[in-house]
Amino acid sequence: xxxxxxxxxxxxxxxxxxxxxxxxxxxxxxxxSFGFSIRVGEYNTTTFRTNANGTSNGSQLPNIKFxxxxxxxxxxxxxxxxxxxxxxxxSTLNVRLNTDxxxxxxxxxxxxxxxxxxxxxxxxxxxxxxxxxxxxxxVRGSGDQFWQSIFGSGSVLDLFDQxxxxxxxxxxxxxxxxxxxxxxxxxxIGFYWETEFL
Amino acid sequence: MFLKYQEDSLSRDIPLSRKVNELVPKxxxxxxxxxxxxxxxxxxxxxxxxxxxxxxxxxxxxxxITNLRAQFESGKTVPLPAGQEGxxxxxxxxxxxxxxxxxxxxxxxxxxxxxxxxxANDGDSVFRIVSDPGExxxxxxxxxxxxxxx
Numbered sequence: 001x002x003x004x005x006x007x008x009x010x011x012x013x014x015x016x017x018x019x020x021x022x023x024x025x026x027x028x029x030x031x032x033s034f035g036f037s038i039r040v041g042e043y044n045t046t047t048f049r050t051n052a053n054g055t056s057n058g059s060q061l062p063n064i065k066f067x068x069x070x071x072x073x074x075x076x077x078x079x080x081x082x083x084x085x086x087x088x089x090x091s092t093l094n095v096r097l098n099t100d101x102x103x104x105x106x107x108x109x110x111x112x113x114x115x116x117x118x119x120x121x122x123x124x125x126x127x128x129x130x131x132x133x134x135x136x137x138x139v140r141g142s143g144d145q146f147w148q149s150i151f152g153s154g155s156v157l158d159l160f161d162q163x164x165x166x167x168x169x170x171x172x173x174x175x176x177x178x179x180x181x182x183x184x185x186x187x188x189i190g191f192y193w194e195t196e197f198l
Numbered sequence: 199m200f201l202k203y204q205e206d207s208l209s210r211d212i213p214l215s216r217k218v219n220e221l222v223p224k225x226x227x228x229x230x231x232x233x234x235x236x237x238x239x240x241x242x243x244x245x246x247x248x249x250x251x252x253x254x255x256x257x258x259x260x261x262x263i264t265n266l267r268a269q270f271e272s273g274k275t276v277p278l279p280a281g282q283e284g285x286x287x288x289x290x291x292x293x294x295x296x297x298x299x300x301x302x303x304x305x306x307x308x309x310x311x312x313x314x315x316x317x318a319n320d321g322d323s324v325f326r327i328v329s330d331p332g333e334x335x336x337x338x339x340x341x342x343x344x345x346x347x348x
Contacts, residue, residue: 003291003300005291005299006298026295100241101243101245106334190294191294192293192294193292193293194290194291194293195290196335197288197289198289198334198335
């Protein structure tokens with residue numbers, strides 16, 4: 001059985017590569033553009049696919065910036081949108097599970113951690129996350145209404161079960177926004193996703 | 199291929215593999231049933247997962263799983279204790295910065311507690327004690343199912 005799990009930066013963006021490839025295997029949050037820092041207490045203005053230490057630009061990803069507990073600035077927009085109005089294609093991450101045979105998924109979870117142990121908190125940064133579920137422009141989404149601060153095992157984002165029908169491809173869309181809690185480059189941040197199926 | 203497996207499939211309505219064939223993956227779960235049958239995990243086009251088919255079969259025939267084990271291409275086996283109140287099977291897919299994979303998880307239920315082995319492709323496993331995850335992951339023994347139904 002060939003089961004693959006990959007993640008992309010938003011729908012249609014390039015794949016975020018496995019670390020073993022030595023390629024663009026990381027999501028990087030930046031200020032005004034690639035390499036620009038984010039001030040303490042502020043949120044990302046741009047998001048890029050980058051290498052492990054954030055020094056190489058591997059193409060821009062959709063940016064979602066925290067606006068308030070239930071809203072975000074999407075892309076370059078200066079007007080905040082409700083999280084429920086963000087479309088899948090504009091999400092920060094698209095996690096894609098492919099299986100040979102049709103399945104349903106349950107108990108799907110998403111974590112931020114320190115790249116050492118999935119139970120540890122990310123270091124020096126606050127990560128807010130929300131599941132995006134809006135595949136039609138004119139229909140209000142059914143994902144998360146509010147941001148959730150996620151950190152290690154202390155706060156994990158639960159993603160919706162995909163049990164309506166068995167399918168060989170399951171896509172999960174996640175909005176992410178980050179704010180540093182201190183001055184300096186932050187690299188001890190990783191993301192972990194898991195799901196269960198029969 | 200259809201003719202080859204019709205004895206396996208049509209004689210009992212619910213298609214299941216009772217021996218290793220081309221539909222059975224090299225790493226798989228193997229269930230022993232109270233009627234003496236052995237069922238191997240398989241993948242069939244257009245069919246629901248084998249664990250779901252097995253659940254329907256044991257309910258339809260009034261059977262129980264008497265034991266379950268996972269067997270891996272590496273030759274390793276993850277055995278479970280026999281005669282438990284229920285048995286659990288699931289796959290866990292995971293992805294993190296830089297790596298990902300799928301684990302075959304097998305376990306058992308006893309008094310609302312589940313012991314689950316999460317095994318990587320090479321058969322190396324981690325054992326966890328958790329609360330009973332219930333259906334669809336667990337298939338309960340017939341007397342346990344009957345007691346719940348009353």
